[in-house]
Amino acid sequence: MSLPVVALVGRPNVGKSTIFNRIINSRVAIVEDKAGVTRDRIYARAEWMGHEFILIDTGGITLDSGEIEEQIKAQAEIAIDEADVIVMLGDVTQHMTNMDETIAKMLYRTKKPVILAINKADNPEQRTDIYDFYSLGLGDPIPVSGSHGTGMGDLLDAIVGEFGDKANQHEDGSIRFSVIGRPNVGKSSLVNAILGEQRVIVSNIEGTTRDAIDTTFTNDGQKYTIVDTAGIRRRGKVYEKTEKYSVLRAISAIEESDITLLVLDASTGIREQDKHVAGYAHDAGRGVIIVVNKWDLPKKDSRSMKDFEDTIRREFQYLDYAPIIFVSAKTGQRVPDILKLVKEVHENQTRRIQSSVLNDLLLEATRITPTPLVNGKRLRIYYMTQVAVTPPTFVVFVNDPELLHFSYQRFLINQLRQNFDFVGTPIKILARKRK
Template sequence: MSFTLAIVGRPNVGKSTLFNRLVGKRLALVDDQPGVTRDLREGEARLGDLRFTVIDTAGLEDATDDSLQGRMRRLTERAVEMADVCLFMIDARAGVLATDQMFAEILRKKNAHVILAANKAEGKTGEEGFLEAYSLGLGEPLRLSGEHGEGFEDLYAMLMPLADSFAERAEAVMPEVDVDVSDDEEDFSGRSRDFNDGKPLQIAVVGRPNAGKSTLINQLIGEERLLTGPEAGITRDAISLTFDWAGTPVRMFDTAGMRKKAKVQDKLEKLSVSDGLRAVKFAEVVVVLLDAAIPFEQQDLRIADLAEREGRAVVVAVNKWDIEGEKQEKLRDLKESFTRLLPQLRGAPLITISAKTGRGMDRLRDAVLRAHDIWNRRVSTAQLNRWLTGMVEAHPPPAPAGRRIKLRYMTQAKTRPPGFVVMCSMPEKLPESYSRYLVNGLRDDFDMPGTPIRLWMRSQSDKNPYKDKKKSTPSRLRKHTGKKPLSK
């Protein structure tokens, strides 16, 4: 049975470095600056033959409950209560501090299984801090180096008996159920296959700082899982959460707020933005979240254009609609601005929501599913060629230097997003305006609003590589027949 391990400790003791090593990927941002991690990040860890879920948490700090650090601490304490095992880390080089002693007392009360680890204990530099760790009263400390991979055999030895006890406990409480699926086996297997075997829909929520991205995801999952607050730029790295959204399995990425490039000077913020850009590239649907008070700022347009250039399905959601006064007039202005400023996303859904109150969540889900469906749409070759004939008759292509460009054949080469190839003469002389004419026609006639459409013009003038080659006659055949052999 799998179990959950929460890594906790003061800021900058090496929690994210250990997390990345356990999951085998660089998922969490790592920097010398303390307090990089703010949200809870989960990953599937491997240690020998052990498989378990590991949670990277924010650094424990002694702060008031209303402060950002206090809200981070409450989120970490919640992870401690949920986890089966806590790995409490201290910095062996810094030794045991007063905050370490205070949080050790908290962990004793909140979790029954606590493993004490003195990190950064490689070499002799951490020897004194490692010995000080005994004073915390959490048993024999584990000498560890998350950066260099030292002490993992000892960590395995500590986790193995706990994993066995969790497995035995689960078997003891698991009820025996006699299930007869003979009558509705087909229905049951179909439902399980749809949910369990299908990959979750990948959604990235992007936008400027303080647009309400984390609040939106908390509203969707029904719990305060991500850190929120009035401060801009709380989220620092792309956090992914997998959950069931009204019957649809989704994996949703909460990304850091993206500011103008000129304003991003801090190294950590650059890492955060890069993490968000990677989430956009891996997503299938990108929800661009705008603030209703200041929508369609220059940075909003850049973010939406980025998603379109990456070929993602795009849904534009205007948040904080609950505090908007003149809703009808505002909505008209939004639609006009959307059409004028983002012509490359013509027809993409524009949804008004309130992440705080939950208003518009059903509309948002419907828009996401429809955008994903259009993004995967395929049109038959026969339909495309009938359509192409009509488009050419209605608006023939230009005739540069008196030579008419002929559009001969069209087919769909790919989906996700839809991509089409048109075989034609002189593709290099076909103006961009005519390509836009065809793309807009595809959107209107095949019901593909908003999704990125790729259109490639190809020439049919490629020669047969064997056309001008002389056929060679084997010498043995020339000797007996005196003429070339028949081709096979």
């Protein structure tokens, strides 16, 4: 479930974003760039030889003010705090600089694996020039050329070679959820309100590699883990005030959870930044619950809740599956219902439907709404089966996958939602050609 995080660091202009884009583009097929969701280019999922990971370009996270020196120090700190593997980039055309030494010195402090890659080694002579960089004391430098793409395989092999067995870390039967939202919506207050009623089993356990703090407790016989409360309780570093960093923090919390609570503030309404955070929650394919906090504040009448709900549905159309709950961390109103909802969504996202039942549904659905005719060719659906949970993923075997357009896919998803409880979870449909 949780993916390893790889961070790129290096002084300005060494080619971090070029290398970043190279690594991303090596697996274009997996990127799902959804329209309407703002993408931050500092973060992406990547894949090499079957190993999936998260790549961060720390160069994209800059402080509002500060000298270059301070900027790169903050970037190196982010890598040290967030990553499982750090890649330090140098530039062979500029040789080794004082700034490279400064970064290297910071990286000595970490126990995490550091890989040294030297960029702009575009030709054989330059590839021998990289040996200067041995004196950084970070091991064998790997020559790469972001613009030509050479050496990328060696770099990626070295990166994935450092991944431990991270995927099997969280198999303790607990439902993992994260609490995300823009600053000041009341995330910490909510976490405290939820925890206030619980007997916390384990708290403040440092993540194995990341500098994250998870909290585990049992409620009504079910174990829960709140992921990454470190990101919620400020640790007081300068870069934590930057928006890109808080987005990054939210993203790693989402990636490590089954369910994400997206917190909105009833007293301020929906802001642009809420939409960015919501987009990431949706993209990850996990369960989502929209929590409208500070419900004690607005003046209310019988329509207030419905009105707010309508606004949410309009602003976050892609989150149409997410239930909405109105709470107050301050008064405790409906706070106990949050965990009930988390448990329910978890049941839904792990729900498995038998193929025979699915095919009865398919028969009925295609009877009500016949499959479309596309350029004179009719889509034929032969069979449907569930292949995965979290999120529930269904494969439909068809005569021609190109004929299964978004609207009919949408129709099938709606049929599934009408017949089974999938509240809180996205549903994926994949088309395969029947042989």
